[in-house]
Amino acid sequence: MKRFIEGEDRTQITLLPECLDDYIAEDNPIRAVEVFIDELDLGTLGFAGVAPAATGRPSYHPAVLLKLYLYGYLNRIQSSRRLEREAQRNVELMWLTGRLSPDFKTIADFRRDNGLAIRNVCREFVLLCRRLDLFSQSIVAIDGSKFKAVNAHDRNFTQAKLDRAAAVRGICASGISRPKKTPKATPSAMPRRDHATVWDGRAKAQANAASDW
Numbered sequence: 001m002k003r004f005i006e007g008e009d010r011t012q013i014t015l016l017p018e019c020l021d022d023y024i025a026e027d028n029p030i031r032a033v034e035v036f037i038d039e040l041d042l043g044t045l046g047f048a049g050v051a052p053a054a055t056g057r058p059s060y061h062p063a064v065l066l067k068l069y070l071y072g073y074l075n076r077i078q079s080s081r082r083l084e085r086e087a088q089r090n091v092e093l094m095w096l097t098g099r100l101s102p103d104f105k106t107i108a109d110f111r112r113d114n115g116l117a118i119r120n121v122c123r124e125f126v127l128l129c130r131r132l133d134l135f136s137q138s139i140v141a142i143d144g145s146k147f148k149a150v151n152a153h154d155r156n157f158t159q160a161k162l163d164r165a166a167a168v169r170g171i172c173a174s175g176i177s178r179p180k181k182t183p184k185a186t187p188s189a190m191p192r193r194d195h196a197t198v199w200d201g202r203a204k205a206q207a208n209a210a211s212d213w
Contacts, residue, residue, distance in 0.1 A: 020099075023091050030092050033070055037063055040124065046117035060102055065110040066121065067096050080104040080111070 024031065040063075043050040047062040071093060072083045087093045087101040111118070129135055 020091070020095050024095050028092070029074065030071060030096050033067060033074070034096060036125065036128070037067055037070070037121075040121065042066070042117070045120040045124070047114050048117075060100065060106060060110075062110070062114070064097050064100055065102060065107065066118075068093065068102065068107065069111060069118070070121075071096060080107040083107050 042062050047066070049059055049062050052058065068083055068087060072078060072086070077083055077086060081104040084101065084104040084107065087097060
């Protein structure tokens, strides 16, 4: 296709293949994630599995799973299944985890079993930002007030309702009285028979029926 920007051939063999680090820019935030996690003492923070077991199948290092979890937190990827897919196709995660792709159950178990340790990592990050003077001394006020909303027919207002209300107020101010609506009859205001009268009527009806027999 001429006159278009063309890509490289997928089957082209190069003499000097590009390394994975060439795909990650120098100012990419995941480089900061890499350095920050590598400097942490995960055992002191409370992560399980820092010391590998002498027997059994080798497990993933907690640093690898923590990098994967923080990458998902920074990029709004919360599902463990989505993190599993991203680890298999995302170049940044390939660079961050060393081309490791844990399954979703491993990611979910790591998040469940190390909740307190992950909170300690967040605390260490806040302390690091304070030591680097990344937080300003400004005060931010957040309004946390809650108001109950009532959207009944007589509680909401449109422009037409406001115009009618203004017109009615103008009429009242000029001395013309508003026409009064006749109140509707309520069930309590309607005449009703007494219970004694009802029972007397039933008794008379039963007596008349017995006399007919």
